[in-house]
Amino acid sequence: MSIKEITQGVLTFDAAKVKELTQTELDAGTEINSILNDGLIGAMDIVGKKFSDGELFVPEMLQAAKAMKAGLEVLKPHLSSEAVASKGTIIIGTVKGDLHDIGKNLVAMMMEGAGFDVVDLGVDIDSDKFVKAAVEHNAGVVAISALLTTTMPAMKATVIAVKEAGIAAKTIIGGAPVTEAYADQIGADGYSDDAPGAVELVRKLMAT
Amino acid sequence: MNRAIINFEQKSLDTIHKYSLELLHDTGIKFPSEKALGIFKKHGFRTDGEMVFFEEKDIQKALETIPSVFTIKARNPEKDIRIGDDSYMMAPGYGPPFIIEPSGEKRNAVLDDVQKFCKLVQTSKYLDFNSSIVVQPTDVPQETAHLDILLATLLLTDKPIMGSSVSETAARDSLKLAEMIWGNTDEPVMISLVDSLSPLQYAGEMVDSLMVFAESGQPLIVHSSCSLGSTGPITIAGSLVISNATTIAGICLTQLINPGTPIVYGLGGSPTEMKTGGYINASPEDAKHVAIVTAMGRYYNIPCRSQGALTESFCLDYQAGMESAMMLTVAALSGVHVSLHACGTYGSMLAMSYEKFIADEALCGAMKKLIKPVEFTDDAFTMDLIKELSTSGNYLMEMHTMKRCRNEFFIPDLSIRTMHNKWVDMEPRDITLRAAEILEKRLAEYEKPEIDQDVEKRLVQYVKERKGA
Numbered sequence: 036m037s038i039k040e041i042t043q044g045v046l047t048f049d050a051a052k053v054k055e056l057t058q059t060e061l062d063a064g065t066e067i068n069s070i071l072n073d074g075l076i077g078a079m080d081i082v083g084k085k086f087s088d089g090e091l092f093v094p095e096m097l098q099a100a101k102a103m104k105a106g107l108e109v110l111k112p113h114l115s116s117e118a119v120a121s122k123g124t125i126i127i128g129t130v131k132g133d134l135h136d137i138g139k140n141l142v143a144m145m146m147e148g149a150g151f152d153v154v155d156l157g158v159d160i161d162s163d164k165f166v167k168a169a170v171e172h173n174a175g176v177v178a179i180s181a182l183l184t185t186t187m188p189a190m191k192a193t194v195i196a197v198k199e200a201g202i203a204a205k206t207i208i209g210g211a212p213v214t215e216a217y218a219d220q221i222g223a224d225g226y227s228d229d230a231p232g233a234v235e236l237v238r239k240l241m242a243t
Numbered sequence: 244m245n246r247a248i249i250n251f252e253q254k255s256l257d258t259i260h261k262y263s264l265e266l267l268h269d270t271g272i273k274f275p276s277e278k279a280l281g282i283f284k285k286h287g288f289r290t291d292g293e294m295v296f297f298e299e300k301d302i303q304k305a306l307e308t309i310p311s312v313f314t315i316k317a318r319n320p321e322k323d324i325r326i327g328d329d330s331y332m333m334a335p336g337y338g339p340p341f342i343i344e345p346s347g348e349k350r351n352a353v354l355d356d357v358q359k360f361c362k363l364v365q366t367s368k369y370l371d372f373n374s375s376i377v378v379q380p381t382d383v384p385q386e387t388a389h390l391d392i393l394l395a396t397l398l399l400t401d402k403p404i405m406g407s408s409v410s411e412t413a414a415r416d417s418l419k420l421a422e423m424i425w426g427n428t429d430e431p432v433m434i435s436l437v438d439s440l441s442p443l444q445y446a447g448e449m450v451d452s453l454m455v456f457a458e459s460g461q462p463l464i465v466h467s468s469c470s471l472g473s474t475g476p477i478t479i480a481g482s483l484v485i486s487n488a489t490t491i492a493g494i495c496l497t498q499l500i501n502p503g504t505p506i507v508y509g510l511g512g513s514p515t516e517m518k519t520g521g522y523i524n525a526s527p528e529d530a531k532h533v534a535i536v537t538a539m540g541r542y543y544n545i546p547c548r549s550q551g552a553l554t555e556s557f558c559l560d561y562q563a564g565m566e567s568a569m570m571l572t573v574a575a576l577s578g579v580h581v582s583l584h585a586c587g588t589y590g591s592m593l594a595m596s597y598e599k600f601i602a603d604e605a606l607c608g609a610m611k612k613l614i615k616p617v618e619f620t621d622d623a624f625t626m627d628l629i630k631e632l633s634t635s636g637n638y639l640m641e642m643h644t645m646k647r648c649r650n651e652f653f654i655p656d657l658s659i660r661t662m663h664n665k666w667v668d669m670e671p672r673d674i675t676l677r678a679a680e681i682l683e684k685r686l687a688e689y690e691k692p693e694i695d696q697d698v699e700k701r702l703v704q705y706v707k708e709r710k711g712a
Contacts, residue, residue, distance in 0.1 A: 092517040094472070134446050137473050141520045184340040184379045185409060211522075211593060212340050214349075229519060 038065070038074040041106060045078035048098035050105035057106035067113055071150075075106045079148040087231045093141065100148040122149070123175035123241040126168045126204070128156035130189035135182035138210060141230045142178065149234045151241075162189070162196035169197060169204045175241045178233065179223075181210040191221040198222065205240045209233060249534035249577060256542045259480075263488040266443070267297035272492040273444035276451055279496060286499050297492060305495040308502035311544050315372070315431045315462060318424060319401035319692065324371050326434075326462070326507060326580050327546040331614060333585035333607050334405070335364060336551075337374040337436065340381055341594035343557050345675050349594060352378035354391055356595070360587075361399035362689040363600060363682075367586075369607040372403035372434075374583060378595050389413040390706045393420050397702060401692035406435035406461065411451035416709065418459055423701045428459045431505055436583070438509075439467040439489040441474035441482075450496075457497040457504045464548050464581065465493040466509025468532070470522055473515040479531070486510050487539060494545075507581055508545040510536040524591050525553040525566035533570060534577040541578070549574045551584035552603040555591055559602055559675045563589070567603060575610040598678040601685075605657040612653035656681060 037060050044053035053075075060070050082099045085091040091099070127143050129136050136158050143155045154172050156164060169177050177197050179190050190213070194206045205224040208217070218226035224240060227233040251259075271294035274280060280290055289296040312327025324332050341349050342356055360377035364370050375396045376389075383391045389407035396404050397420060406417035414435070421432045437453045439445050445453075456463050467486035469475025475482030490510060497504045512532040513524045523529075533549040540547030551574070552567035574582050584592060585607050587600035617623075628643055629636075638644050657678060659666060671677055 089518050093515075093520040094517065132448075134440055134444075137470070137520065137522075184381065185385050188385060 037063075038070060041070065041074035042078040042081070045075065045099050045102045045106070046081065048095065048102050050102040053102045053106040054109055057109040061109065061113065067110060071107075071110055071114075075103050075110075076150040079103050079150070082148065083145070083231060083234065096148075097141075097144055100144050103148055122151050123237075124152040124154065124172045125176045125178055125237060126154050126156065126165060126172065126174045127178040127180070128160035128165060128168075129158040129180045129182075130186050130193060131159055131161040132189060133181050133183050133186040134158045135210075136180070138182070138230070139178075139180040142180070142209065142233045145230045145234050146178075146237060149238070151237065162193040165193050166196050166200045166202075169202055170200065174202075174204045176237050177204050177206045178237075179206060179208045181208075181213060184212045187212060187217065190217075190223075194221050194223050207233065207236055207240070249531075249538050251535075251538045256538065259483055259487055259539075260542070262484045263491065264297070264299050264302065266484060266488040267302065267492060268299075269296075270294075270443065271296045272489055274450050274492075274496070275445070275447040276454075278454060279450045282454075282496065282499055295492070297495060301495060302491055305491070305498040306543055306545075308498050309494070309506050309543075309545050310503065312546065313431055313462060313505040315403045315434055316425065317372075317401060317403040318397070318694070322371075322402045324403050326505070329578075330580055331575065331582070331611070332371040332580065333369060333551070333582045334372045334374040335360065335370060335377050335586040335600060335603075336584050336588040336592065336595045337405070338376050338379055339588060339593055339595045340379040342378065343589050343594045343596045343599075345596075345598055345679060347558055349557075351381040352595065353382040354380040354395070356380065357392055358395045358399060359597070359686065360595070360600070361395050362686055363597075364402060365400040365692065366685050366689050367604060369604055369611055370402075370586060373400055373405060375405040375407065377587070384710070387706075387710045390416055390709055393417060394702060394706045397424065398694065398699060399691060401694075404433050406433040406456060408435045408437055408449060408452040408456070410448045411455055414452035414455035418455070418461070419705065420702060423698055423705065428461060431460070431462045434462040434464060434505075434507070436464045436466060436509075437493060439465075439486075439493060441467060441469045441489070442485045443489055445489075445493060453493060453497060454500060457500040460501050460504055462505035462507065463497055464507040464509045464583075465490050465497070466511070466548065467493075468509075468511030468513065470513050470515045471528065472517065473520065475512075477515075479512060479528070479535075482512050483510075483535065486512065491543075506545055507548045508536065508540045508543060509548040510539055511550055522591055523555055524550060525555050525570055527569070529553065530569050530573045533573040533579060537578040540580070546580040547578075548581040548583060549579040551582040551588075552586060552606055553584060553588055553592060554599075557589045557594070559596075559598055559678065563599065563602075567606060571603075571606055571610050572613070575614050597682050598675045601678040601681050602657055602674065605655055609653055609655070 041056045086096045129139050143153050147153045179193050190208050197206050207225040208223045215226045225236045227236050273293050274295050275293045283295045315324050317323050342352050356378050364373050373396045407413035418428050425432050435456050437449045467489040469482035471477050471482050475485045514528045516523045536547045536549050552571045554563040554566040556563040586603035587595045
């Protein structure tokens with residue numbers, strides 16, 4: 036029953052309650068996978084659906100993600116790559132020359148909420164840094180953001196750099212001036228025009 | 244004439260200013276530019292890394308040297324524009340990389356679009372200056388796109404221009420091209436836009452271009468705005484302090500470099516769309532900020548700039564009309580001196596449309612008429628005529644009416660005023676199609692303004708060499 040309460044804690048944005056209940060379940064010997072997937076990630080799946088349906092607003096979705104993270108922090112020391120299969124690691128950042136990050140931060144939060152490990156490099160990131168991080172973290176996806184039309188060429192440079200590094204990571208791009216056509220043009224593996232779409236895209240790409 | 248429609252209490256304005264000074268003193272503003280930091284340090288400002296801190300006396304000193312009115316020269320002296328006092332100048336959209344076709348399809352903007360919009364600005368009865376970057380062309384190399392844009396603007400129009408502020412190089416190119424026309428840049432021959440990055444900072448390229456224009460004494464619009472609830476507090480008061488502090492910090496730098504550099508104070512504020520986290524800018528909150536900027540401009544005695552005829556819609560529907568009219572009416576009635584994006588934008592400034600441009604022009608014309616002061620001359624009072632006609636008055640028959648019938652009222656080019664049966668038979672009836680007809684006519688009637696052949700050659704040569712380099 037307590038796993039349902041953990042889910043409820045996330046849905047009512049109560050980080051303190053989620054943290055407490057997660058610790059209780061852990062101490063009681065409940066299987067970690069169950070706490071993580073049914074309690075925490077399961078809650079964020081509900082949040083994601085409510086958000087896509089317009090029932091939850093962005094600030095509410097972000098507070099739910101914070102509550103989920105509070106529970107995740109309790110589990111983290113007990114997680115190992117054998118015990119719990121990670122859904123995958125995503126590198127995300129805003130390209131060189133661009134300082135905008137609101138959209139990128141939203142996407143990063145939603146991907147974390149969906150259970151992915153997210154390494155957020157920040158803003159003004161050159162291709163080398165993206166590639167280095169992807170190699171270091173064995174990333175499944177490199178997510179590249181830009182708001183300025185003048186920095187879009189840096190997206191192309193980053194996509195090429197990732198390909199030339201010979202790693203398995205797929206590339207996805209997004210941002211207000213970016214289009215699906217541009218993604219195709221520069222050889223990116225995917226494009227999304229919003230954060231929920233980016234999560235779905237990553238789910239698909241990680242599965243291949 | 245005072246067109247104010249928002250009148251904050253003095254104590255509220257003083258509090259905004261007080262908290263701005265507090266932020267500037269305690270938190271600072273980020274200027275990621277070695278040169279700018281050097282200038283601040285030289286004048287004794289406290290810095291910490293890229294953060295700059297301001298004392299009240301620094302701000303006071305800067306505010307004292309800003310002119311409250313100035314003139315920007317045009318290639319054609321008859322088209323010079325005055326900024327300040329009761330003037331209201333309009334320019335079209337600035338920066339969108341897309342075009343929305345009448346079908347609703349979105350496509351990339353190209354250089355041909357820049358040139359077509361130049362021709363529309365040139366033939367416009369209501370637009371006063373070029374935004375230059377009416378659209379961002381995607382079919383030319385991005386590093387030199389500003390050169391293609393400026394060349395088109397200078398050759399195809401003789402109204403005042405905006406300079407390019409995308410980088411220090413672009414700013415210098417803007418000045419170089421202007422020198423070829425005016426011989427020097429001793430007086431204002433362009434105005435350029437520097438946008439801060441909320442909260443509390445500037446991007447390096449913006450600072451670099453600000454410094455180039457200030458050194459040359461060329462006017463700058465220094466603009467800040469928060470997305471309420473994402474790059475600033477959800478409440479207007481808090482976001483106002485952030486934007487005000489950031490704008491006056493940028494203004495302070497211009498006056499340190501060159502006291503007396505003409506400034507236009509820019510401030511906006513948009514609600515974050517809470518369902519998506521997205522940026523929107525044609526809401527009642529945006530319109531409120533159009534009025535708020537005039538309160539701030541009056542407080543500091545600096546001319547001010549607002550957003551123009553914006554809409555979230557992507558077609559010429561009621562939403563486009565309603566939102567554009569709401570934004571521009573507030574600008575007209577509250578005393579804004581400059582409206583950028585006065586014509587042609589859709590979808591939170593992401594795209595331009597030719598048909599929206601034509602429709603917004605009609606709105607601009609109506610606004611200019613709306614704010615024209617009522618005439619109180621003897622000829623306007625017509626006391627003799629009123630007494631003569633008494634109760635038998637049929638003013639339609641009078642010479643006084645005939646003499647003024649073409650100029651007294653606003654005559655719309657696009658709006659219909661007709662009987663219902665005529666409207667039923669109208670072809671085309673759809674406003675988008677009627678706007679498209681006007682567009683075709685305007686482009687066909689366009690004539691390239693005169694320019695000295697040698698000057699034109701030098702402009703073309705400069706751009707060719709710079710692009711080839």
